[in-house]
Amino acid sequence: MIVINGTPHDTEITDPRRSLLDHLREDVGLHGPKKGCDQGGCGACTVLVDGRRVLACLTLAAQAEGRSVTTVEGVGRDGGLDPLQEAFIEHDGFQCGYCTPGQVCSAIGMADEVARGVPSRVSPEIGAASFDLSPDEIRERMSGNLCRCGAYNGIVAAIEETYLDGPR
Amino acid sequence: MNADPIVGRAVPRRDGPAKVSGAASFTAEVPVEGLAHAALVCSTVAAGEITGIDLTEARSAPGVVAVMTHHNAPAIRIAPLLITLRGASFTRAPVMQDARIRWNGQPVAIVVAETPEQADHAASLVRVGYAPAEGRLVFDDLKVGAPQPDHVQGEAPAVLRGDAEAALRTAAARVDQVYRTPWHTHCAIELHATTVAWHDERSLTMWDATQAVTHSQATLAEVFDLDPEDIRVVSQFVGGAFGNKMMWSHQILCAAAARLARRPVRLVLSRSDVFRVTGGRTRTEQRVALGARANGTLTALVHEATTTTGINDGFAEQCTFPARVLYGADSFGIDQRVVELHTPANSSMRAPGESVGSFALECALDELAEQLDVDPLDVRAGLEPAAHPTTGKPFSGRHLLEAYRLGAERFGWARRSSTPRSRRDGPWWIGHGVATATYPYTRMPGGRASVTLSADGCATVRTAAHEMGMGTATVQAQYAADHLGLPLDRVRFEYGDSRHPAAVPAGGSAQTVSIIASVVAAARALTAELLHLAAPDSPLAGAGAGADDVEMRDGGLHPRDGGPGESYAAILRRAGRAELAAEGAASPPTETAQHAMHSYGVQFCEVRVHDVTGEVRVSRWLGVFDTGRIINPRTAASQFRGAIVMGIGSALTEETIFDERTGRVLNASLAEYHVPVHADIPPIDVAWLGHPDPMAPMGGKGVGEVGMVGVAAAVANAVHNATGRRIRDLPITPDKVLGL
Numbered sequence: 063m064i065v066i067n068g069t070p071h072d073t074e075i076t077d078p079r080r081s082l083l084d085h086l087r088e089d090v091g092l093h094g095p096k097k098g099c100d101q102g103g104c105g106a107c108t109v110l111v112d113g114r115r116v117l118a119c120l121t122l123a124a125q126a127e128g129r130s131v132t133t134v135e136g137v138g139r140d141g142g143l144d145p146l147q148e149a150f151i152e153h154d155g156f157q158c159g160y161c162t163p164g165q166v167c168s169a170i171g172m173a174d175e176v177a178r179g180v181p182s183r184v185s186p187e188i189g190a191a192s193f194d195l196s197p198d199e200i201r202e203r204m205s206g207n208l209c210r211c212g213a214y215n216g217i218v219a220a221i222e223e224t225y226l227d228g229p230r
Numbered sequence: 231m232n233a234d235p236i237v238g239r240a241v242p243r244r245d246g247p248a249k250v251s252g253a254a255s256f257t258a259e260v261p262v263e264g265l266a267h268a269a270l271v272c273s274t275v276a277a278g279e280i281t282g283i284d285l286t287e288a289r290s291a292p293g294v295v296a297v298m299t300h301h302n303a304p305a306i307r308i309a310p311l312l313i314t315l316r317g318a319s320f321t322r323a324p325v326m327q328d329a330r331i332r333w334n335g336q337p338v339a340i341v342v343a344e345t346p347e348q349a350d351h352a353a354s355l356v357r358v359g360y361a362p363a364e365g366r367l368v369f370d371d372l373k374v375g376a377p378q379p380d381h382v383q384g385e386a387p388a389v390l391r392g393d394a395e396a397a398l399r400t401a402a403a404r405v406d407q408v409y410r411t412p413w414h415t416h417c418a419i420e421l422h423a424t425t426v427a428w429h430d431e432r433s434l435t436m437w438d439a440t441q442a443v444t445h446s447q448a449t450l451a452e453v454f455d456l457d458p459e460d461i462r463v464v465s466q467f468v469g470g471a472f473g474n475k476m477m478w479s480h481q482i483l484c485a486a487a488a489r490l491a492r493r494p495v496r497l498v499l500s501r502s503d504v505f506r507v508t509g510g511r512t513r514t515e516q517r518v519a520l521g522a523r524a525n526g527t528l529t530a531l532v533h534e535a536t537t538t539t540g541i542n543d544g545f546a547e548q549c550t551f552p553a554r555v556l557y558g559a560d561s562f563g564i565d566q567r568v569v570e571l572h573t574p575a576n577s578s579m580r581a582p583g584e585s586v587g588s589f590a591l592e593c594a595l596d597e598l599a600e601q602l603d604v605d606p607l608d609v610r611a612g613l614e615p616a617a618h619p620t621t622g623k624p625f626s627g628r629h630l631l632e633a634y635r636l637g638a639e640r641f642g643w644a645r646r647s648s649t650p651r652s653r654r655d656g657p658w659w660i661g662h663g664v665a666t667a668t669y670p671y672t673r674m675p676g677g678r679a680s681v682t683l684s685a686d687g688c689a690t691v692r693t694a695a696h697e698m699g700m701g702t703a704t705v706q707a708q709y710a711a712d713h714l715g716l717p718l719d720r721v722r723f724e725y726g727d728s729r730h731p732a733a734v735p736a737g738g739s740a741q742t743v744s745i746i747a748s749v750v751a752a753a754r755a756l757t758a759e760l761l762h763l764a765a766p767d768s769p770l771a772g773a774g775a776g777a778d779d780v781e782m783r784d785g786g787l788h789p790r791d792g793g794p795g796e797s798y799a800a801i802l803r804r805a806g807r808a809e810l811a812a813e814g815a816a817s818p819p820t821e822t823a824q825h826a827m828h829s830y831g832v833q834f835c836e837v838r839v840h841d842v843t844g845e846v847r848v849s850r851w852l853g854v855f856d857t858g859r860i861i862n863p864r865t866a867a868s869q870f871r872g873a874i875v876m877g878i879g880s881a882l883t884e885e886t887i888f889d890e891r892t893g894r895v896l897n898a899s900l901a902e903y904h905v906p907v908h909a910d911i912p913p914i915d916v917a918w919l920g921h922p923d924p925m926a927p928m929g930g931k932g933v934g935e936v937g938m939v940g941v942a943a944a945v946a947n948a949v950h951n952a953t954g955r956r957i958r959d960l961p962i963t964p965d966k967v968l969g970l
């Protein structure tokens with residue numbers, strides 16, 4: 063059983079080799095998580111597992127057993143979009159939109175890491191309780207999510223605006 | 231026309247909510263009943279023959295449905311090249327028709343199985359024997375005496391005016407250097423995906439991640455000898471393409487395998503397949519020689535470029551095009567050569583030709599400016615020609631000097647130090663560079679669109695084109711709303727399906743204006759239909775009006791002379807019609823016959839170069855563009871920025887590495903081919919002049935490619951300004967900066 067976007071799913075994992083990414087896309091029918099490389103190189107498949115961002119292409123579906131998985135389809139609120147998603151639209155943080163679900167999930171996971179005091183290479187002080195989400199921090203921490211359309215400026219602006227008052 | 235135009239407004243993307251919520255459906259996600267999955271087996275040698283293929287293990291692997299090789303592939307004819315406008319291929323290589331190997335990565339078998347995992351596993355069990363032959367692989371050996379291509383994108387391979395070499399010899403100042411750029415790969419984040427379902431022996435539907443819907447349909451018809459009417463190609467959202475998502479062998483093989491398997495089949499290329507099965511951008515070697523007087527005017531401009539193609543392909547990368555149009559000179563010596571190699575075909579990659587060609591030309595100008603001790607921007611301004619320097623045609627609109635002025639002011643160019651290696655911030659050397667950008671305006675013939683009015687007063691515009699991030703759906707709805715005189719929310723735009731009227735491929739920054747020209751034609755036809763329908767008791771009837779006597783505004787037709795008009799809804803209601811449709815074909819693109827039409831721009835950059843590690847960081851950017859009227863500032867700015875980002879990648883990190891012994895791509899993954907990431911990209915400032923081009927439909931010129939042109943040169947020039955090192959060989963990696 064995997065809890066996906068708040069709902070328990072008993073969907074059969076048809077092949078032991080099946081990645082969490084293929085399980086979500088092919089078996090569960092959630093196409094938000096994207097496949098850009100299937101080898102951990104692009105971040106398009108980023109989902110949240112128990113609130114932490116992971117690459118679904120490098121995670122076996124079987125590893126998610128008993129855990130809670132959130133995909134981009136599950137980040138919205140009250141049937142609408144999350145403010146982060148709205149900010150992506152407002153700042154034109156995408157063009158083709160293929161990397162976008164991964165960017166959105168990654169940003170949510172990243173904001174939580176910042177709130178928990180997980181440092182990055184550019185953090186001023188290791189061991190601080192939490193960090194400001196400066197554009198430099200955002201760029202550093204989001205660098206596992208490639209955007210070949212080059213929408214980076216818009217993505218950073220959207221994240222910065224959304225978490226201006228700290229991660230929620 | 232709308233009194234308060236929607237064109238020019240920063241309207242948010244129509245597909246935004248779908249794209250940020252995961253609801254936008256890409257090709258690999260289309261649900262198809264009874265689907266089987268395919269995987270490719272690709273050659274591991276670059277040239278030679280297949281001596282045998284052992285399928286015993288693969289055939290008996292779990293889940294395998296069919297295996298196709300050249301032994302059981304159907305007859306497949308040669309795919310028409312994109313340049314012919316009859317197809318969408320970059321190569322004339324036969325697709326799985328013989329035992330011959332033409333490049334390392336050529337598909338030699340396709341395996342179809344119940345699941346993707348089973349297909350991948352079975353593909354790993356296919357044993358292929360090769361008799362390798364000596365391949366054409368070493369560029370440096372083969373470039374000597376390389377032949378001229380028949381043409382370079384339809385233009386002459388050489389342009390000779392006067393005796394440039396003689397002028398060079400006697401010039402007061404002279405730069406004569408060789409510049410090199412490596413192979414590049416597009417690396418759209420969406421993997422190429424295609425799904426094919428045959429309905430019977432002669433008709434099929436293909437869902438494909440393509441930037442050429444209509445031309446893919448035409449290609450399939452040609453290669454399988456089918457009627458285009460019996461082929462449907464669907465491509466709605468495309469996850470990035472940049473010139474690479476045209477017709478390659480994998481779509482053809484997927485279709486052939488689906489026929490063999492008698493099942494719908496989906497093929498998603500692996501990331502390494504994308505690098506090896508499809509083609510990227512050629513490497514280039516370019517000599518630029520400039521002869522100048524002491525005042526900076528040019529007596530000679532020489533640009534000689536050698537590029538590569540695959541075996542028997544046709545695409546000579548137009549690196550010398552900027553040198554043909556940008557600057558005045560007394561004499562020109564322009565020449566292009568092509569080396570055929572056992573590599574994948576050369577394909578169009580964002581700003582093909584101009585992006586890498588401008589690296590050579592714009593670096594050489596910087597070197598000349600240094601020699602003359604004149605500001606590089608002033609050198610360029612002093613070379614501004616009155617008419618196209620090599621064809622003599624008048625420019626339709628060219629405002630480069632204004633862009634230079636505006637850019638210099640906005641960037642603070644005057645504060646740049648003209649002495650290299652003179653500014654430092656801790657361990658970082660700081661430098662500034664500039665380069666000019668240009669990209670030709672094109673409008674491909676053959677585009678069509680339809681406009682359908684419904685009784686509720688809404689309009690639906692349809693064309694076969696797709697959406698790959700340029701904002702097509704948004705900007706076309708904006709344009710159509712203005713043209714039809716409707717509010718934006720009353721215009722729908724349907725696209726991405728060959729059942730809609732034919733579209734031109736997205737290429738050459740030409741699609742937007744091509745669709746606009748088609749919509750203009752369709753609206754004109756619609757006007758005639760409406761007048762025909764307008765009953766005798768309609769206010770329009772008395773006007774005796776022809777299409778030229780009325781205008782489309784305020785949701786209806788109105789006589790130009792100010793008499794009473796009637797709404798579309800009222801005309802339809804009176805006539806008892808639920809809807810009214812008309813289709814139109816874009817006028818032939820005659821505007822370029824008399825005028826030289828180009829987009830222009832200027833790129834300013836600041837870099838920081840680490841004294842110890844040689845690392846280059848781009849810290850500031852400004853691009854100023856002269857691309858005619860901008861339909862949507864929001865999506866246009868994103869296109870400019872995205873192109874600059876790709877240019878920064880080409881400047882600093884991007885290189886597809888072929889092993890010259892085996893012809894194999896060595897870095898066929900996103901871990902080893904380094905596209906820019908968030909941390910590489912500073913805030914990018916973009917601005918545009920917005921002067922409508924008097925010759926272009928709606929005054930718009932292409933914005934998608936010009937943004938990449940000049941970027942690598944601006945970076946290289948800034949690195950020189952920062953460190954005093956001239957790097958003429960992309961990418962500018964730390965070893966080169968340190969002179970190792």
Ligand code: FES
Pocket residue numbers: 096097098099100101102103104105106107108117118119120
């Ligand atoms: S698909 Fe998982 S990182 Fe690229």
Ligand code: FES
Pocket residue numbers: 155156157158159160161162208209210211212213419469470699
């Ligand atoms: S929006 Fe296209 S890859 Fe990011």
